[in-house]
Amino acid sequence: xxxxxxxxxxxxxxxxxxxxxxxxxxxxxxxxxxxxxxxxxxxxxxxxxxxxxxxxxxxxxxxxxxxxxxxxxxxxxxxxxxxxxxxxxxxxxxxxxxxxxxxxxxxxxxxxxxxxxxxxxxxxxxxxxxxxxxxxxxxxxxxxxxxxxxxxxxxxxxx
Amino acid sequence: xxxxxxxxxxxxxxxxxxxxxxxxxxxxxxxxxxxxxxxxxxxxxxxxxxxxxxxxxxxxxxxxxxxxxxxxxxxx
Numbered sequence: 395x396x397x398x399x400x401x402x403x404x405x406x407x408x409x410x411x412x413x414x415x416x417x418x419x420x421x422x423x424x425x426x427x428x429x430x431x432x433x434x435x436x437x438x439x440x441x442x443x444x445x446x447x448x449x450x451x452x453x454x455x456x457x458x459x460x461x462x463x464x465x466x467x468x469x470x471x472x473x474x475x476x477x478x479x480x481x482x483x484x485x486x487x488x489x490x491x492x493x494x495x496x497x498x499x500x501x502x503x504x505x506x507x508x509x510x511x512x513x514x515x516x517x518x519x520x521x522x523x524x525x526x527x528x529x530x531x532x533x534x535x536x537x538x539x540x541x542x543x544x545x546x547x548x549x550x551x552x553x
Numbered sequence: 554x555x556x557x558x559x560x561x562x563x564x565x566x567x568x569x570x571x572x573x574x575x576x577x578x579x580x581x582x583x584x585x586x587x588x589x590x591x592x593x594x595x596x597x598x599x600x601x602x603x604x605x606x607x608x609x610x611x612x613x614x615x616x617x618x619x620x621x622x623x624x625x626x627x628x629x
Binding site for chain 1: 593
């Protein structure tokens with residue numbers, strides 16, 4: 395059986411949305427898939443050496459909060475200074491207590507499993523980001539490179 | 554209970570870590586050897602079944618007792 399292939403596009407740079415691409419990529423690799431992830435726009439945050447990812451309840455009515463705050467607290471309160479940092483810290487500690495891997499850990503597992511990580515060169519230039527900000531071992535390329543792999547992949551997902 | 558070569562304690566770990574770490578242990582083992590995994594993640598029951606089907610390894614036994622899940626995987 396020929397090796398199956400998974401192509402992902404990661405477009406989001408928040409703590410919660412960092413999980414789907416790295417969970418799917420690492421699991422697929424464990425199942426024997428060859429995997430590439432193309433990181434574009436805010437997804438580039440997931441390739442930073444210093445992963446300082448945050449999650450915000452602001453504008454996200456689907457986010458469960460402690461003490462049922464998502465049901466009685468007006469959403470505008472979540473816009474107050476410090477709320478984002480507080481919610482991010484709470485989410486991280488919740489994840490740790492539930493045995494959920496950290497984003498850095500999942501990313502390391504992806505690298506170990508030879509998942510190919512590609513940073514969108516256009517977005518890197520657009521945001522004036524420097525290669526020194528990113529982890530080693532990644533490629534810089536564009537949409538055509540993505541299609542070279544995606545065109546022959548069994549599964550393609552945009553996240 | 555089948556005999557096993559290696560044992561991996563995945564208790565407390567959540568998806569996808571039980572699978573990923575078990576896979577890592579399996580990689581270091583020889584064909585025909587058996588890995589015994591203990592987990593507490595309820596989702597791992599279907600996941601180990603699925604993992605074995607897709608990777609060709611044989612799931613010899615999958616049982617639950619007192620909130621713990623026991624898997625015996627024979628490496629092909």
